[in-house]
Amino acid sequence: MRMQKQTETTELINTKRNFKWDEPTVKSIIRDMGLKVTQQRMIILKCLLSGRDHITAQELFEAVIKKDPSLGFATVYRFLKQLTEQDLVTEVRMGGLPARYEWAKKKKHHDHLTCKQCGAICEFENQQIELLQKQIAKNFGYILTGHILELYGLCPSCQKEEGLLPIGDT
Amino acid sequence: MRMQKQTETTELINTKRNFKWDEPTVKSIIRDMGLKVTQQRMIILKCLLSGRDHITAQELFEAVIKKDPSLGFATVYRFLKQLTEQDLVTEVRMGGLPARYEWAKKKKHHDHLTCKQCGAICEFENQQIELLQKQIAKNFGYILTGHILELYGLCPSCQKEEGLLPIGDT
DNA sequence: AGGTAAATGAGAATCATTTTTATTTAGATT
DNA sequence: AATCTAAATAAAAATGATTCTCATTTACCT
Structure with missing residues (x-):
């Protein structure tokens, strides 16, 4: 995808992940949300942070069960909802299509x-x-x-x- | 709902229905869509044209069954979809909420x-x-x-x- | 270590919307 | 006006995303 130079008022946003999402960082994100640090939340959040932008709940779920096949999709939805409520994640809905989520913090x-x-x-x-x-x-x-x-x-x-x-x- | 004066670039839109939607007019709208003129479509369209703006399929369905209790909601959805496809109606979706429809022609x-x-x-x-x-x-x-x-x-x-x-x- | 509220998995429930199917009907053709 | 046929319909089932329920498990405070 080609991108042209933007006008002075419209800027390109850097979508690259130049931050290291190590174990303790991921842990403290969850803890700072006032939630318990569970293995499932660690997995979900790591997948979300390292996966593609604008991911659907389904796509995230599929990434997540590769690491823990017993993890349920309700858990993914629940956690995504909490992340959205705390504005750590932005929910984008287009038409009647499945919602897409992206990490919003520091962006x-x-x-x-x-x-x-x-x-x-x-x-x-x-x-x-x-x-x-x-x-x-x-x-x-x-x-x-x-x-x-x-x-x-x-x-x-x-x-x-x-x-x-x-x-x-x- | 109070409305204040708009700036020169932003205009209020006239939402009043100052057009008479008589039988032949409604008929020809349907015929011009390349569809058969059925009693159900007549009822649905009349309800849509005379009812509130930004109506949901459910609300429209409820208005419609007052005139013909046997009319099915699939028929309402089907017809709304066709109206939307032909740009006679605009579909507005907010978040995960039910879609709302409004008559778009001549507006x-x-x-x-x-x-x-x-x-x-x-x-x-x-x-x-x-x-x-x-x-x-x-x-x-x-x-x-x-x-x-x-x-x-x-x-x-x-x-x-x-x-x-x-x-x-x- | 023990207690307890929070979190989970599994599946059922929900809600809007779409599809299916057997039946009916509009409207073109005789 | 009677006949035909593709299109339209009602009703119900299917779908797909998301949320809820509830019995069981777990994180983490004491």
Whole structure:
């Protein structure tokens, strides 16, 4: 996926994991949540932290049972919910599709640009839009507490593929 | 729900139904969709057109069975899906909540500001945000095909209620 | 080590939505 | 107007994501 230079107000977000998630760190994340440090939570959290961004509960569950086949999916869902409630994880819901989760801590707020075809996700942040949103809420007398901004379109590589398809082809 | 004056770039959308949805009009909407004009579709469409905006499939179904108790909910869902596919109706999904539908034809594109507490929905349109979105997609090499912008917060009346609640109360 | 509230696994429950299937019907064709 | 046929329907079952229940197990405070 090609990415072009951003304007001054829109920034690319660094999605690389340049932090070492060692045992004690993972432990203290759970402890700081006010929860008991269990083997299952350790496994789930490690998988979440080292796995792909924007993972579904199902995908995470599948990663998790490779390390402990007896771990139940209810446990994964339960823990994800707690992580979401404590804003350590961001839940992204697109249409009626399964929710996707991503580690949110120490990561700036951002929105998503998703390819309708292949699902490739770009993250971006735009102060100007954030500001306009607050303005709009204020104009209606609302206190803004959150927002969802999901753009979708065709990514560069899917645009090429589209062009190659015979007319009328799905 | 109180509404304040909007800035020059953000406009209130007229949600009033100042059009007469008579029998022949409703019929031709269905016929123009390339579908057969059935009594059930007539009922569903009339309910949709005269009922509240941002209705759920369930709410619509309940309105519909008042006119014909034998009408099944699958029929409502099926028809809503077809209306959505033909862009006559817009489907709005918030979190994991049931989808809400609204008549989209002849209505300008707009986004939503929803009260987390009471579900009150304000509609707005902001050209500046629309423009910024296109810009962002372009910067990533994407062709923008759509977007979801859902703001949520506390509406004026729920802000008052919040203040009245005893501390710790749900 | 022992007690207890919290956490777990397994599976059932839920909820919105979709699919299936046998039956009915709209509307084109005689 | 009667006939035909693909499309539409009702009803119920299926689906898929997520949540709940509950009997059992476990973390961790004393």
